Amino acid sequence: MSEAHSDSFDLKDLYDEDIDPDPESRADRAKRFLEMNVVAPARIAVDDWRALVGGAILAFFLLMGTVGVWLVERPTSGDAPVLAAPFESLAYPLGTDVFGQPIHAQLIHATPGMFKMIFAGAVVSVGFAALVGVVAGFEHGTRIDSFLMTITDVVITIPGLPLIIVITAIFQPENPYIVGVFLGIDNWPGLARTVRSQVLSIREESYVEASEIMGIPLSSILRRDILSQLMPYVMINGALTSRRIIFESVGLYFLGILPFTTFNWGVMMNLAYEGNALTRPDMLPWMVAPMVCIFLLSFGLVLLSQGLDSLFNVRLRARHAKTSKKGTSKNNQSQATGGD
Amino acid sequence: MTPKYLLKRLGQAILTFLVTMTVSFLLYQAMPGGPTEAMRSVILSQSGGSVDIDRLNRMIQLYTNVNPDQPMHVQYFNYASDVILRQDLGTSFFKNEKVTTLIMQRIPWSMFISVYALALGYSLSIFLGVMTAYREKSRFDSTVSSLIIGLNSIPYYIVGVVLIYFLAIQNNYFPTGGRIGSGIAAGYNPEFMLSLVKHAALPAISMGALATSGALAMRGNAIRVLGEDYIRVAQLRGLRETRIATQYLGHNSILPMYTQFMIGIAGVFSSAVIVEEVFAYPGMGLLMFEAVKTQDYPLLMGTLIVFTAISLTAIFIADLTYTLIDPRISVGEE
Numbered sequence: 001m002s003e004a005h006s007d008s009f010d011l012k013d014l015y016d017e018d019i020d021p022d023p024e025s026r027a028d029r030a031k032r033f034l035e036m037n038v039v040a041p042a043r044i045a046v047d048d049w050r051a052l053v054g055g056a057i058l059a060f061f062l063l064m065g066t067v068g069v070w071l072v073e074r075p076t077s078g079d080a081p082v083l084a085a086p087f088e089s090l091a092y093p094l095g096t097d098v099f100g101q102p103i104h105a106q107l108i109h110a111t112p113g114m115f116k117m118i119f120a121g122a123v124v125s126v127g128f129a130a131l132v133g134v135v136a137g138f139e140h141g142t143r144i145d146s147f148l149m150t151i152t153d154v155v156i157t158i159p160g161l162p163l164i165i166v167i168t169a170i171f172q173p174e175n176p177y178i179v180g181v182f183l184g185i186d187n188w189p190g191l192a193r194t195v196r197s198q199v200l201s202i203r204e205e206s207y208v209e210a211s212e213i214m215g216i217p218l219s220s221i222l223r224r225d226i227l228s229q230l231m232p233y234v235m236i237n238g239a240l241t242s243r244r245i246i247f248e249s250v251g252l253y254f255l256g257i258l259p260f261t262t263f264n265w266g267v268m269m270n271l272a273y274e275g276n277a278l279t280r281p282d283m284l285p286w287m288v289a290p291m292v293c294i295f296l297l298s299f300g301l302v303l304l305s306q307g308l309d310s311l312f313n314v315r316l317r318a319r320h321a322k323t324s325k326k327g328t329s330k331n332n333q334s335q336a337t338g339g340d
Numbered sequence: 341m342t343p344k345y346l347l348k349r350l351g352q353a354i355l356t357f358l359v360t361m362t363v364s365f366l367l368y369q370a371m372p373g374g375p376t377e378a379m380r381s382v383i384l385s386q387s388g389g390s391v392d393i394d395r396l397n398r399m400i401q402l403y404t405n406v407n408p409d410q411p412m413h414v415q416y417f418n419y420a421s422d423v424i425l426r427q428d429l430g431t432s433f434f435k436n437e438k439v440t441t442l443i444m445q446r447i448p449w450s451m452f453i454s455v456y457a458l459a460l461g462y463s464l465s466i467f468l469g470v471m472t473a474y475r476e477k478s479r480f481d482s483t484v485s486s487l488i489i490g491l492n493s494i495p496y497y498i499v500g501v502v503l504i505y506f507l508a509i510q511n512n513y514f515p516t517g518g519r520i521g522s523g524i525a526a527g528y529n530p531e532f533m534l535s536l537v538k539h540a541a542l543p544a545i546s547m548g549a550l551a552t553s554g555a556l557a558m559r560g561n562a563i564r565v566l567g568e569d570y571i572r573v574a575q576l577r578g579l580r581e582t583r584i585a586t587q588y589l590g591h592n593s594i595l596p597m598y599t600q601f602m603i604g605i606a607g608v609f610s611s612a613v614i615v616e617e618v619f620a621y622p623g624m625g626l627l628m629f630e631a632v633k634t635q636d637y638p639l640l641m642g643t644l645i646v647f648t649a650i651s652l653t654a655i656f657i658a659d660l661t662y663t664l665i666d667p668r669i670s671v672g673e674e
Contacts, residue, residue, distance in 0.1 A: 018367040038673055151672075154356045156603050157655055159610035162628060162647045163363070166640055169632045183545045190603065254497060257632050269501075273618075278505050291498050299493035306489075 002209075020229055051307020057300025061293075064109035072108050083279035086285045095285040097268070098275060103289050108288075110263040113248070114297075115175040120180025121245035125187035126238045130230065132188070133195025134222070140200055149196070150191040160186030164248065174261045183245045186311065191237045195230060202229050239305035243298045250294055265290035349659045353652040355489070360648040364641040365419050368406050371637075375400060376408045382433055382635050396522040404638045414440065421431045429645060430638035432631075437640035443624060449519055450623035456544035458608050461551020462601060469558025471592050476563060488555045496611055500546035511654035514542050540559045543619045547611050552603055554597060568592075595666055602658045606651040655656050 046052060077099040086095035092102035138147040164182055173179045202208060208225045252258045253266025256274075260267050272287035346417075364630040376397060383399055394409075397476040401407035405422040422428040429439040468488065472481045517519065528568055535544035565571065566589065574584050616625035624643055633637035 020560050024607055150355070153352055154359050157353070157356050157358055157606055157648075157652060159606045159647045159651050161607075161610035161613055162644045163360075163611060166644050169635075169640060170367055170637075193374070243493070248435065251495060251497055255614055255629060257629075273501070278509050279503070287501075291501070294498065297432070298495075299490065302489055302493050315379060333582060 021216055022217070033100060033227075048307045049061065050303045052301045054302070054304030054307050058200075058304060061111060061300070062115070064108050065115050068108040069112055072105045074109055075105040077101060083282045085282070095291050097286045098283070105270075105288055106263050106268055107265065107289055110265050113262050114249075116176035116209055117180040117183070117249050118242045118245050120177040121184040121187065121249075122180075122238050122242045124181050124184030125241050125245075126191065128184070128233055129188040129191035129237075130195055132192040134199055134226065136192070137196040137199025138222075141331070148163055149193075152192050153192055155186065156189040156193075158186070160314070161248065161251075165252070168252060168258055172259050174259055176262070179249060179258060180245060183248050184241075187241050188274050191234075191241070194233060194237070198230055198233055199226060201224055235303045239301045239308065243301045244302075246294060246298055265293055287305055345663070347657070350655060353656050356652055357645075357649060361420060361423055362416075364644055365406070365416055367641070368637070369402060369412075374408065375404070375406060379404075379637060382637075386511055396403075402431065403433060404641075423645065428512060429642035432639045433636045434634050435636075435639075436540045439639050442627060442639065443646050446622065446624045446627050447650070449621065450609075450616070450625060450649070451545045453547065453615075453621065453623065454609050454612055456540060456552060457547035457611075458605065460544060461548035461608070462554070462604075464548070465552045465555035465558055466590065466594060468552070468555045470562050470585060470593065472555075473562030473593070474561045474585055474589065475564060476566075484553075485556065485559070488552060492553050492556075494549070496546050496550040496615045497618050499549040500542065500615055503542045503546055504619070517540055519621055522526050541619070543615050543621050546618075547608055547615050550611050551608050553609055554600060554604065557600065558597055561596055561624055562589055565589055565593045591665070596664055598658075598666070600664075602655050605658060609654065610647060611649050 009113075025331075037214075044051070057125045058139060080089075080100050082096060082098055082100045082101055084092055084096045086103075092104065094103040094107070096102050097106070130151065132148050136145045139145045163186060167182055167185075168179070171182075173182060194227045195335045202225065205225075208221060211221050211225055249258070250264070250266035250269070252266045253260070254273070256270050260270075268290045269287060272283055275283060276285035277287040362531050370587055376393070379400055380396060383396065383403070389476060397407060397409045397439075400509045401409075405419050407418065408415070408417070421603075422430075427440055429443070431437065432439055433444055462586060469483055472484050475481050503514075504516055508514045517539075519536075520526075520532070521539070524586060569587055571584065574588050579588075585658050612623060613625035613628055615621070616623045620626070624646065628640065628643040630636070631643060
């Protein structure tokens with residue numbers, strides 16, 4: 001890098017990256033891709049306990065929502081004795097509720113709906129935020145930018161929960177995907193602002209400027225230089241948005257504002273709370289079990305979002321990857337220093 | 341403080357209010373089957389018997405200020421002028437009283453717990469953020485940070501339920517709900533005041549839990565500020581630790597948090613809906629909850645509009661104080 005002709009050499013290298021005149025073998029490329037995108041993050045994840053624990057919790061709930069639903073029968077009233085105590089029978093390890101439905105089965109059958117809601121809500125809010133943020137950041141200073149930011153500020157200051165309550169009270173959504181979309185409505189503006197300011201600072205970076213000077217089309221710049229830098233923010237905020245959607249959806253079910261059509265942790269809490277579970281020790285498991293689930297799932301998401309922070313650190317990842325082509329590592333190095 | 345900055349913020353607040361009002365009008369129109377169809381059964385169950393369509397529309401106009409008979413823009417104009425010029429949000433279906441009257445009775449109670457929650461949550465998150473940053477990587481830091489992460493994983497209403505269980509049911513420290521003890525005369529006597537505070541304490545604490553989410557961001561900011569030269573200079577000058585922590589570290593690390601705190605105001609205010617239901621605390625949130633349960637649409641829209649108006653006012657007031665703590669704002673930026 002210290003030679004006088006290093007500049008032109010670097011440029012050529014970059015160009016070679018783009019048009020790939022001498023493609024390496026497919027196996028090599030696949031190996032390198034795997035190394036950079038799977039093995040290295042996994043190694044960092046093992047080092048960072050937060051990502052590991054968060055991922056494990058999330059995986060546990062995912063299993064619960066897929067395999068668990070298949071293993072454990074859908075609970076119906078009268079399956080078991082009413083209000084059985086927990087940890088006494090293998091058929092209902094967490095006890096039963098006032099209808100004789102095993103609590104663990106209710107928890108398990110509520111999970112798929114929960115994930116559908118989180119998925120829809122996170123996709124809508126994060127996708128919308130990324131779109132608004134990138135467009136506004138790129139059109140900085142124009143009318144489009146100020147228009148988008150005005151809308152963002154308006155939505156930020158409208159109290160989200162009352163708005164969602166009014167909307168759900170009127171439309172009574174039963175499909176978990178639609179509930180998720182409604183909840184996503186007030187979750188995007190904060191992230192949109194972050195994405196915009198990130199785009200603004202990335203645009204100033206020299207490598208983006210270099211790409212512009214080299215005449216690389218805008219779509220490639222967006223994809224290669226900007227989106228790759230934004231992914232960490234989007235992923236981390238995706239985890240935090242998911243947590244908010246859990247809080248709000250369970251809260252609305254707990255209040256009894258959303259229609260009780262499926263099993264849901266909030267519905268369990270609502271029925272238990274209305275039945276004065278707090279003053280009746282035999283009903284307490286019915287109330288506590290969903291509360292523990294909500295805590296664990298959100299705790300997992302918070303940990304994961306913090307662990308992802310180091311997972312997406314390009315420099316850390318490059319250090320953990322063993323096989324990397326000379327050109328790639330150089331490329332990564334410049335990105336890593338640029339990203340700071 | 342520059343008038344331009346304030347004017348801009350004021351304009352934004354007004355715009356937000358108008359948008360909310362328009363949204364509530366549009367929601368009336370978007371009701372499944374249209375406003376007439378959607379509200380017919382509710383009104384019929386109230387007045388009994390059958391009414392012809394004209395009378396129904398007139399009643400809807402009476403209750404909601406929206407007359408489905410008129411063309412859309414006339415409806416909107418009438419609705420907007422009722423809300424803005426006459427502060428008329430319609431009449432409740434079930435309580436047969438003006439929505440504004442009903443809401444006005446509840447506002448002080450909601451404001452009481454919300455403001456306490458904000459003060460509690462924000463001062464705690466600023467304090468903990470600065471303290472953990474100052475003692476970075478110590479045992480105090482790791483304990484408090486993990487506690488905050490744990491607390492942020494618990495929804496505030498569950499915090500409320502847990503508080504009720506341990507502090508009100510298992511031990512009789514606090515009442516389980518309501519806003520004032522029975523048989524206590526209102527007035528400036530100590531008994532009344534104590535009962536007031538005791539009833540508000542648990543709701544305020546559980547809403548405050550929501551506001552502590554800023555502590556970790558505050559810690560991150562404070563750690564960044566700690567690396568600045570002026571902190572080092574202050575230490576070399578031999579200033580007292582407390583003075584460095586509050587005036588140098590605290591003051592400078594709050595600045596970037598300010599917008600986040602202001603945005604948080606809306607969140608804390610709206611959390612009242614769930615918390616008040618858990619504690620059976622008769623504020624605006626509980627009113628909104630009752631409106632949902634009885635399909636009392638005028639009351640529902642009214643609470644939405646008033647919630648927005650209160651949040652906007654609070655955020656605007658916070659904006660005014662921002663100019664006091666950030667000297668740069670008086671120069672006028674952006």
